[in-house]
Amino acid sequence: MNYNATEKGYYGEFGGAYIPEMLYPNVEELRQNYLKVMVEPDFKKEFDQLLKDYVGRPSPLYFAKRLSEKYNTKVYLKREDLNHTGAHKVNNTIGQILMAKRLKKTRIIAETGAGQHGVATATVCALMGMKCVVYMGEIDIARQAPNVARMKMLGAEVRPALSGSRTLKDATNEAIRDWINNPVDTHYIIGSAIGPHPYPDMVTRFQSIISEEIKWQLKEKEGRENPDYVVACIGGGSNAAGTYYHFLHEPEVGIIAVEAAGKGVNSGESAATSALGKEGVIHGCKTLLMQTNDGQITEPYSISAGLDYPGVGPLHAHLYTSGRGEFYSATDDEAMNSGLELTQLEGIIPAIETSHALAIFKHKTFKPDDVVVISLSGRGDKDLDNYIKYFNL
């Protein structure tokens, strides 16, 4: 089985570019250029240099001793939380801002849920002196206030999305509408492995640095490149795509995804797309999608703004339906408790998104000699208020 995108951007039956004609020139320009640009020596040099000197890569692969003891297995944490701006999102925004420059764009737009992608976009725009507009759902603006303040300080304009559930889906709608209204000077930096082809593939490639590093880091520590499992949380699926990428075609590596179950998969307040979704079209791609029988997109729910999305990237829809990936979901409560547990066992406060990945131990038992690599996708500074409220700290 092939887990890479085809030329038209399909992963199995999922993917493609279901876009209105208004977006065709932009998306087509990107499709024709992205692979060419990414292999240009100049581009690679600038990308690698920025990842090293600006983002602080390679991010450590940390053996979590006390967590390992608690769950009687070998747990490594891939420390994307230590990246500049505090999450994996910046790997992609560095890549895409360089892409936008090569395509001679002067204005950047983005959507954001948790605000991590918004901050990472605002950051690279400040770095490159580009104009930046970030769309963010009104609900998320309230629950991720520190990131809103950071974006503003970085010089970005944060525009509230006021329609629908006023979360990530609606912010994405507004960003797409902005792109339709500004087809010439603007590049849209999508923040996850979603959207029309070539976005899922492009974002996955920029994030694939995560698994590239895991390979040699694990070789140093364990004498082998392949772990037994790689684990990541999935909103749209960019940290997961990057964490899985170099292991997709290594059958001995188990691929584990953790989605947000919200108040419970069957509570009516959930974002567990693989369990609740059916094939459908959202934001330009065919994927698994939470929707009514009539094809109206359902409003998801999760305590975590970054996972509060009714779809998943098409790669993940393919990993799920083909059986290559094992999919779990963690409730708000399981995630919050797993976040606190990591904090108190290892001294690392994770983002609430990431806490969902850590909740894997509530769902699956690993063998003592299994090597389990978990994507620690982001740090919890932005979520302190939510943790404090939840635990009455």
Place this chain on the structure above:
Amino acid sequence: MNRINQKMQEDKKLLSIYFTAGYPSLNDTVKVIQDLEANGIDMIEIGLPFSDPLADGPTIQNSSTAALKNGMTTNILFEQLKDIRKSVSIPLILMGYFNPMLQYGVEAFCKKCAEIGIDGLIMPDLPLDVYQDEYEAIFKKYDLKNIFLITPQTSDARILQIDAASDAFIYMVSTASVTGSKSGFGEEQTTYFNRIAAMNLKNPQIVGFGINNSSTFKQATTHAKGAIIGSAFIKHLTEHGVATIPEFVKEIR
């Protein structure tokens, strides 16, 4: 002959109206269609509301949200329209987003449209290549015309491709924008309108987006065969109600 093709042969500039089915009230759909025809409208785009209409501005978004709140569904719309051909003879086009059609089943959807007497479909997010690879044969089987959009940014080569794939009319989006964003045409539109006219396409063109009064209607139809009014009509319905459709049409021509 398909009613759209017939209509295109009439020796006049065509005025077409878009409205959202189930808006302002769930059961207004049929009355709006009948009143539009009675007042001399040439063709109607019936909007099947969608939760996430990417190509629409606030006016049509709000009417879609309201229609869904009113309880509109694909099945209810088909039910409302089942006898429409007993009272209405102008071309009727369903306009919507692809996901509701996909969930209904593309073939079942087309079959139902044909039974009702729908003449064509506009699905902005069903792109040309996917249509040709997967669905063209089904559309043809039920004699449903698929209407494609072009914009000022669409290249000549792409326009020729779309012209070749079309067999009714080409929907000329007047400006780079979502629906209802801009009003009044400038330099860019004149250049674009002239450029398309000079291409001598095999399909007639109908201009949409940004037409809201008699002057923009005239400008849009200098070269083109007709024009579509959407947001301005919805706004009128919101502000003045369904009873005032005659006044709206009189204002335009």
